[in-house]
Amino acid sequence: xxxxxxxxxxxxxxxxxxxxxxxxxxxxxxxxxxxxxxxxxxxxxxxxxxxxxxxxxxxxxxxxxxxxxxxxxxxxxxxxxxxxxxxxxxxxxxxxxxxxxxxxxxxxxxxxxxxxxxxxxxxxxxxxxxxxxxxxxxxxxxxxxxxxxxxxxxxxxxxxxxxxxxxxxxxxxxxxxxxxxxxxxxxxxxxxxxxxxxxxxxxxxxxxxxxxxxxxxxxxxxxxxxxxxxxxxxxxxxxxxxxxxxxxxxxxxxxxxxxxxxxxxxxxxxxxxxxxxxxxxx
Amino acid sequence: xxxxxxxxxxxxxxxxxxxxxxxxxxxxxxxxxxxxxxxxxxxxxxxxxxxxxxxxxxxxxxxxxxxxxxxxxxxxxxxxxxxxxxxxxxxxxxxxxxxxxxxxxxxxxxxxxxxxxxxxxxxxxxxxxxxxxxxxxxxxxxxxxxxxxxxxxxxxxxxxxxxxxxxxxxxxxxxxxxxxxx
Numbered sequence: 001x002x003x004x005x006x007x008x009x010x011x012x013x014x015x016x017x018x019x020x021x022x023x024x025x026x027x028x029x030x031x032x033x034x035x036x037x038x039x040x041x042x043x044x045x046x047x048x049x050x051x052x053x054x055x056x057x058x059x060x061x062x063x064x065x066x067x068x069x070x071x072x073x074x075x076x077x078x079x080x081x082x083x084x085x086x087x088x089x090x091x092x093x094x095x096x097x098x099x100x101x102x103x104x105x106x107x108x109x110x111x112x113x114x115x116x117x118x119x120x121x122x123x124x125x126x127x128x129x130x131x132x133x134x135x136x137x138x139x140x141x142x143x144x145x146x147x148x149x150x151x152x153x154x155x156x157x158x159x160x161x162x163x164x165x166x167x168x169x170x171x172x173x174x175x176x177x178x179x180x181x182x183x184x185x186x187x188x189x190x191x192x193x194x195x196x197x198x199x200x201x202x203x204x205x206x207x208x209x210x211x212x213x214x215x216x217x218x219x220x221x222x223x224x225x226x227x228x229x230x231x232x233x234x235x236x237x238x239x240x241x242x243x244x245x246x247x248x249x250x251x252x253x254x255x256x257x258x259x260x261x262x263x264x265x266x267x268x269x270x271x272x273x274x275x276x277x278x279x280x281x282x
Numbered sequence: 283x284x285x286x287x288x289x290x291x292x293x294x295x296x297x298x299x300x301x302x303x304x305x306x307x308x309x310x311x312x313x314x315x316x317x318x319x320x321x322x323x324x325x326x327x328x329x330x331x332x333x334x335x336x337x338x339x340x341x342x343x344x345x346x347x348x349x350x351x352x353x354x355x356x357x358x359x360x361x362x363x364x365x366x367x368x369x370x371x372x373x374x375x376x377x378x379x380x381x382x383x384x385x386x387x388x389x390x391x392x393x394x395x396x397x398x399x400x401x402x403x404x405x406x407x408x409x410x411x412x413x414x415x416x417x418x419x420x421x422x423x424x425x426x427x428x429x430x431x432x433x434x435x436x437x438x439x440x441x442x443x444x445x446x447x448x449x450x451x452x453x454x455x456x457x458x459x460x461x462x463x464x
Contacts, residue, residue, distance in 0.1 A: 012337060015337060016336070016337055016340065016370075019337070019340050019341055019344060019366065020340075020366070022344070043352075044352070045348065045349045045350075045351070045352025045353055046352060046353070048349065052301045052302070052305055052306065056302060056305070056306035056307075131305055131309075131353050132305075132309035132310065132313070133309060133353060133354045133355070134304050134305050134308065134309050134321075134322075134323065134350055134353055134354070135321065135350060135353075135354045135361070136312065136318050136319065136321060136423050136426075136427060137354075137357070137402070137406075137409050137420075137423065138354045138355070138357065139313075140354055140355045142353060142355070168355055169355050176354075176355030178355070183409075183417070184408075203419070204417075204419055204420075204423075205316055205317075205419065206312075206313055206316035207316065264313070264314070265313040266309070266310040266311070266312070266313030266314035267310065267314070
């Protein structure tokens, strides 16, 4: 009887040691720099999360539709007015679009005359968000497209409203995309108003900060930012976000702006993956 | 038989609710409101450690941490390690240091969560040091996560204990009644 307690304590100690040993070896085996490819353990996790993500997405879709139906019945007049305005706007945009197509054809012709490579649109890969990162430290999401669909590490991910991020890791049938609001993500940007070039990086709190390369550059609240394409990672001209505030950094005599991305990462469902190194017409 | 089905249904509901909140609702809230949300994985590890002991806390923490890491896409082992530390330290604090005290759940949750955050930042220092500088916002995130765990984990434990005592009393009464009838 007396030896039972120390024996139990000893076996418990060995069991705990085993668990810690397994954890340590997994930590070393699964360290971020080990491989860009998703491991078996991660695949299991993604496999578990896939139906949950799909169910939650469908439920929130259904709830949104029901809510919209109720809202529509109350706002019929407003919708009719809006519809008239939109029809007018469509007419304007169609005429503008025709004009732009003419310019595009002219641009293509002139580039060929100057022996420059024409910038033609490339095929995107449509993808759905399976799960958003359940952690406060990393801003990322899992998509339902992988290596077998032609996705590779470094591919750029965009949504209808703008830039989402970059593919960080891939498996055969899924990939992990790092959002632009993550601290480890940096994007070369251009101010749409005056063409000033800057560097934007994530703050980790759902927003980004931008600094212009020119210390005397003009940056104002309300400025819209697009990708500059200078880093040769992101294609040129993808909308990124809007500057919400600007402040002076005394140490470096430069201005820094806080940027709110156009993309709503919380309600992100469908995205497009642009293969790396391919240019895109936005 | 009926009780078994009830238990199964309860666990199915609990697991679905946990994953819906942890993987579905809270990440959306985090991006929509630009805020730090409670990490249900840490809270669960701490609760298991408090209820079932350090070893069970460590095992559940490791499993949940690896699952969370697989969804995050980076720092997988670090997540596993830190959640393991949270479950183990919460259980250890209850077993050896703060036995039977009214403050016990709060302090154990504090110990578990603090150990988890420190382990996370130690094993993945790139979260703490951004562009060569110490990132204060990372420390703030760690503190807020700890505050959430300290305030939510004891509530979960109290609720579970209340439910457990209610159901276990009912079961023992049923047993006595069946013995009397026999």
